[in-house]
Amino acid sequence: MAEKRSRTMARQARDRWRTKTWYNIMAPDMFDRASLGETMANVPEKPIGRKTIVSFQDLTGDYSDGHIKLKFVIHEVKGNDALTRFVGHDFRKDYVIRLARRRRSKIDGVFNVTTKDGYSIRVKPLAIAEKRIKTTQAKSIRRIIGESVREFASSMTFSEFVKAMLSGEIAETASKRCRTIFPVRRVEVKKSEVLAFPTLVERITDEVEEEGAGEEAVETEPTPEEVGSKEEVIALFTSLKGIGPMKAEALYEAGFDSLDALRNATTDQIAEVEGFSPSLAKKVLEQL
Structure with missing residues (x-):
C-alpha cells in the first residue's frame, strides 16, 4: 500500500514539472539584452517579481569587473522571454x-x-x-x-x-x-x-516636451494603467529587502499602489498587511 502511494506521489510530481515552462531571463537594453539565465513557471505571470543576481564580469567578459554584482527584477514576460529591470548593484x-x-x-x-x-x-x-x-x-x-x-x-x-x-x-x-x-x-x-521608476505618464510627458516644444499642450486625466500597472508596482516592491512576490502582492491588494503610498504609511499600517511583522514594516520604511 505504501509502495503504491509513493509511486502515485512520484507520478504527480512528474506531472507538475511537465506543466511548467522554461523562460529565458533577459537583461534590459542597456546591457544589450544579454541572457541572465533561465527560470521555470507554470503560468507566465509567476516569474514577475523574481530577482536574479549576476556578476558584471559575466556580461562584459572582463576579469576586472568580477567584484561587481548586478541585481535585476523580472517585470514582464513576453513569449518565452522574462524581461528584467536593473534595480541596483553591490561590491563583493x-x-x-x-x-x-x-x-x-x-x-x-x-x-x-x-x-x-x-x-x-x-x-x-x-x-x-x-x-x-x-x-x-x-x-x-x-x-x-x-x-x-x-x-x-x-x-x-x-x-x-x-x-x-x-x-x-x-x-x-x-x-x-x-x-x-x-x-x-x-x-x-x-x-x-x-x-x-518613472510612471508611464511621466515618460510620455518627457517625450512630448522633447519632441514638440511650441505645440499647444492638451491636459488629460491619467488612467490607472498610465499611473502604473499592478505588475510594475509589484516588481518595484520586490526590489526592497525583505519583500518577495507574495508580500509585494499583499501590499498591493491592501491598497499600497505606489512607493509614495508605502512611504506615507505608518509602521502599524504596514504591519496590518498579511505576512508583515512590526519589525519588517519598520525595515521597509527605513529603505524609503
Missing part, C-alpha cells in the same frame, strides 16, 4: 575589505539622486585615503563626491548614468576633484539601489 565584501586596510581612512557617503528621465536612485560611494585624515577633510571629500554624483545624474538618462557608474567614470571624476583636498587613493561607487 572581500573586495571592499581589501580596499579599506589598516591606517587608511575610509569615507562613505549616501546620496539620493534623480536622473534626467525621472529615475530615483540611492548611490553609495566610497573613498579611500592612504593615510588618516582630519574630519574636516573627510567632510569636504564627501561633499565633493556628492556634488559629482548629482551632476552626473541630473545631466544623464538612467541608462547613461548606470553605464557611467559601472564603468568608473563617475568615480574617476570625483577622485580627480577630491585631490584638491587630499590625494585620495581611489573612489568607488560600491552600491546603488533604484528607489523609484
Whole structure:
C-alpha cells in the first residue's frame, strides 16, 4: 500500500514539472539584452517579481569587473522571454575589505539622486585615503563626491548614468576633484539601489516636451494603467529587502499602489498587511 502511494506521489510530481515552462531571463537594453539565465513557471505571470543576481564580469567578459554584482527584477514576460529591470548593484565584501586596510581612512557617503528621465536612485560611494585624515577633510571629500554624483545624474538618462557608474567614470571624476583636498587613493561607487521608476505618464510627458516644444499642450486625466500597472508596482516592491512576490502582492491588494503610498504609511499600517511583522514594516520604511 505504501509502495503504491509513493509511486502515485512520484507520478504527480512528474506531472507538475511537465506543466511548467522554461523562460529565458533577459537583461534590459542597456546591457544589450544579454541572457541572465533561465527560470521555470507554470503560468507566465509567476516569474514577475523574481530577482536574479549576476556578476558584471559575466556580461562584459572582463576579469576586472568580477567584484561587481548586478541585481535585476523580472517585470514582464513576453513569449518565452522574462524581461528584467536593473534595480541596483553591490561590491563583493572581500573586495571592499581589501580596499579599506589598516591606517587608511575610509569615507562613505549616501546620496539620493534623480536622473534626467525621472529615475530615483540611492548611490553609495566610497573613498579611500592612504593615510588618516582630519574630519574636516573627510567632510569636504564627501561633499565633493556628492556634488559629482548629482551632476552626473541630473545631466544623464538612467541608462547613461548606470553605464557611467559601472564603468568608473563617475568615480574617476570625483577622485580627480577630491585631490584638491587630499590625494585620495581611489573612489568607488560600491552600491546603488533604484528607489523609484518613472510612471508611464511621466515618460510620455518627457517625450512630448522633447519632441514638440511650441505645440499647444492638451491636459488629460491619467488612467490607472498610465499611473502604473499592478505588475510594475509589484516588481518595484520586490526590489526592497525583505519583500518577495507574495508580500509585494499583499501590499498591493491592501491598497499600497505606489512607493509614495508605502512611504506615507505608518509602521502599524504596514504591519496590518498579511505576512508583515512590526519589525519588517519598520525595515521597509527605513529603505524609503
